[in-house]
Amino acid sequence: MRAQFRSRIRLVLTFIVLAALLTLLRLYFIQIVHGAEYAQKADRQFASGGSGLFDRGSIYFTRKDGTLISAATLATGFLVAINPQTITDPAAAYSAISAVASSTLSRDAFLAAAAKKNLVYVEVAHHLSDADGQALAALGIPGVQVLRESWRYYPGGSLAAQSIGIVSYGSGDTLVGQTGLEATYDGVLSRSGDSLYKNFFAELFSNVGSLLVNAKDAHEGDVVTTIEPEVQTRLQDDIAKVNQRYSSDDSGGIIMDPATGAIIALTSYPTYDENNLQNVDPTLLGNPLVEHVHEFGSIMKPLTMTSALDAGVITPQTTYDDTGCITVNNAHICNWDSKARGVIPMEQIILQSLNVGASWVATQLGQDKFRAYFTELFGQKTGIDLPNEGHALLSNLSQPEQVDYDTASFGQGIAETPVQMIRALGAIANGGVMVQPHLASAVRLDSGITRTLDWSQTTRIFSATAAHETTQMMTDMVDTVLQGGRAIIPTMSVAAKTGTAQLTKPGGGYYTDRFFHSFVGFFPSYNPRFIILLYTDNPKHVEYASETLDSTFLDLVHFLIDYYQVPPDRGLPSTQTGAPASSG
Amino acid sequence: MHNLRLSFISLTSGAVGVLLVVYIGLIAVVMSYAALTVEFSQSVKNDEAAVAVLEAHYLASVASVTDTNYLAEGYAAPSAQLFVPARSVTALR
Numbered sequence: 222m223r224a225q226f227r228s229r230i231r232l233v234l235t236f237i238v239l240a241a242l243l244t245l246l247r248l249y250f251i252q253i254v255h256g257a258e259y260a261q262k263a264d265r266q267f268a269s270g271g272s273g274l275f276d277r278g279s280i281y282f283t284r285k286d287g288t289l290i291s292a293a294t295l296a297t298g299f300l301v302a303i304n305p306q307t308i309t310d311p312a313a314a315y316s317a318i319s320a321v322a323s324s325t326l327s328r329d330a331f332l333a334a335a336a337k338k339n340l341v342y343v344e345v346a347h348h349l350s351d352a353d354g355q356a357l358a359a360l361g362i363p364g365v366q367v368l369r370e371s372w373r374y375y376p377g378g379s380l381a382a383q384s385i386g387i388v389s390y391g392s393g394d395t396l397v398g399q400t401g402l403e404a405t406y407d408g409v410l411s412r413s414g415d416s417l418y419k420n421f422f423a424e425l426f427s428n429v430g431s432l433l434v435n436a437k438d439a440h441e442g443d444v445v446t447t448i449e450p451e452v453q454t455r456l457q458d459d460i461a462k463v464n465q466r467y468s469s470d471d472s473g474g475i476i477m478d479p480a481t482g483a484i485i486a487l488t489s490y491p492t493y494d495e496n497n498l499q500n501v502d503p504t505l506l507g508n509p510l511v512e513h514v515h516e517f518g519s520i521m522k523p524l525t526m527t528s529a530l531d532a533g534v535i536t537p538q539t540t541y542d543d544t545g546c547i548t549v550n551n552a553h554i555c556n557w558d559s560k561a562r563g564v565i566p567m568e569q570i571i572l573q574s575l576n577v578g579a580s581w582v583a584t585q586l587g588q589d590k591f592r593a594y595f596t597e598l599f600g601q602k603t604g605i606d607l608p609n610e611g612h613a614l615l616s617n618l619s620q621p622e623q624v625d626y627d628t629a630s631f632g633q634g635i636a637e638t639p640v641q642m643i644r645a646l647g648a649i650a651n652g653g654v655m656v657q658p659h660l661a662s663a664v665r666l667d668s669g670i671t672r673t674l675d676w677s678q679t680t681r682i683f684s685a686t687a688a689h690e691t692t693q694m695m696t697d698m699v700d701t702v703l704q705g706g707r708a709i710i711p712t713m714s715v716a717a718k719t720g721t722a723q724l725t726k727p728g729g730g731y732y733t734d735r736f737f738h739s740f741v742g743f744f745p746s747y748n749p750r751f752i753i754l755l756y757t758d759n760p761k762h763v764e765y766a767s768e769t770l771d772s773t774f775l776d777l778v779h780f781l782i783d784y785y786q787v788p789p790d791r792g793l794p795s796t797q798t799g800a801p802a803s804s805g
Numbered sequence: 806m807h808n809l810r811l812s813f814i815s816l817t818s819g820a821v822g823v824l825l826v827v828y829i830g831l832i833a834v835v836m837s838y839a840a841l842t843v844e845f846s847q848s849v850k851n852d853e854a855a856v857a858v859l860e861a862h863y864l865a866s867v868a869s870v871t872d873t874n875y876l877a878e879g880y881a882a883p884s885a886q887l888f889v890p891a892r893s894v895t896a897l898r
Binding site: 227230233234237238240241244245247248279290291294295296297298351369371374376377378380450451454455458 | 860864872
């Protein structure tokens with residue numbers, strides 16, 4: 222019995238030893254016989270040197286139907302590096318590399334690098350496609366390594382470039398977000414480096430705690446924006462055309478949902494291609510819509526009017542005597558045509574864009590109330606999720622001279638960023654409530670959870686009645702004045718206001734022949750889905766914003782009505798339920 | 806039962822053999838798992854990059870359509886636009 226048991230034990234041991242030998246044999250073939258092959262394969266998977274396999278979360282546009290389209294993602298391919306110590310024929314190697322790599326070192330630079338025999342690794346070409354990289358690797362050129370790499374890629378190129386932002390090497394040796402959403406949400410988008418190739422068993426043995434409860438999963442993810450790619454494309458195209466047509470210094474535009482603050486499109490011109498930063502002017506990398514302040518001119522008048530209506534110092538029926546020009550603190554303030562209108566109601570101040578009327582309203586409001594309203598509108602940053610937001614320049618409102626309040630009432634002497642401006646004017650569109658403008662709506666965490674960002678903080682500035690009364694005036698402006706009344710859309714109420722401001726001289730004072738044009742509008746007037754702000758800086762050979770921006774504004778309005786199928790809000794017979802109505 | 810006594814040497818040899826095989830097997834599994842993880846991760850990244858190329862085509866198409874001047878292409882501007890009123894969202898309205 223004992224002998225039989227021993228023989229069984231020996232049989233088991235023999236089996237175990239054979240299994241061990243087989244495993245060792247397999248390891249021998251893997252590591253010794255095919256070692257070089259596997260090492261090369263590993264090299265392609267793990268880039269060595271400084272480039273590394275860059276990993277980073279994505280940023281998404283959101284189409285109107287909710288589909289996500291990448292605004293910033295990763296591209297994968299190959300880089301080419303040489304080992305000057307082992308390269309045998311640099312000239313032949315250069316010919317082979319330059320045949321597949323669209324951008325590589327010049328021949329002279331390549332040969333100079335290959336001659337540096339004290340080096341073992343020099344990167345000579347990047348961003349090769351999979352096919353090109355594998356074809357080059359198949360050549361087996363001595364001293365040439367083809368290594369896997371990934372890099373930041375922006376499918377839209379210049380689309381919303383200044384909002385999306387860029388990544389680059391900062392003070393350290395890692396790629397970090399430098400501008401735009403890339404910078405604001407860098408903590409969400411950046412990766413610790415081991416997440417992609419995490420080894421479960423290695424983690425199990427070394428750090429079981431982080432495997433079970435990974436803190437990184439709670440904050441690493443992708444950013445979902447409110448930017449609609451087709452609307453963004455349209456706005457960007459329109460703004461570029463305005464800028465080119467009038468040879469402006471720069472132009473910009475924002476389309477926002479006034480009820481939520483969600484920015485649907487935001488652009489400025491000139492801009493840049495995010496995939497090609499080599500020759501980009503560094504001043505373009507910021508976002509002028511949040512960083513630069515301007516004196517916006519008469520689009521400030523609706524805010525002056527709503528403030529006075531809200532304070533109860535005027536009503537829509539209030540009249541004043543418009544003399545065409547007034548003198549305040551020894552300064553002359555005139556209407557755009559210097560003509561007197563006589564005794565007219567408040568609405569005419571908006572319809573005819575009368576500076577004397579806006580000054581009269583500011584005087585009725587009083588300095589303290591005027592300062593209080595405008596400080597509430599512009600005194601704080603908007604909190605938009607873009608870096609380097611600028612402060613409004615409101616120092617004139619701390620002066621005792623009435624002329625500073627009068628000029629501020631029609632948008633001169635105080636300066637704001639375009640984002641601050643659309644936020645403030647959005648309060649009129651949104652029943653007197655100011656919202657938080659924002660570009661990101663949610664963060665999709667790597668854990669699988671989608672965390673909706675909270676932008677619900679609102680501030681009531683005006684009463685709903687005051688906002689409604691000003692909206693009525695702005696709607697009448699579109700229906701009766703804009704393009705001589707031809708801009709009216711019978712089935713859609715649209716509220717708007719133009720603005721033309723004189724540009725400031727560097728040494729003080731204002732140019733008489735250089736202007737800043739602005740345009741704001743929202744629709745449907747009494748339950749708006751969109752508010753649009755446009756501007757163009759120093760357009761040439763044209764004086765008024767009604768000449769430069771009205772057709773662009775109307776083009777955007779018609780585009781948005783069509784694209785979002787915004788239903789008519791007027792001009793339909795009350796009994797009509799399904800028949801179409803005609804619009805010009 | 807008394808006949809089933811094993812020598813100390815045999816017992817430890819067996820245990821060492823088992824442990825050796827388990828150890829080598831574990832190394833093999835870990836290496837295989839790591840290789841598969843890398844391969845799958847890279848595969849996912851490659852697919853995402855391929856999707857990004859398609860998205861770039863889509864955005865380029867949108868830009869092309871937006872930039873097209875249809876009047877210059879020979880199309881006539883519409884003489885009128887029709888807007889259809891929104892349907893009631895409730896049956897009672």
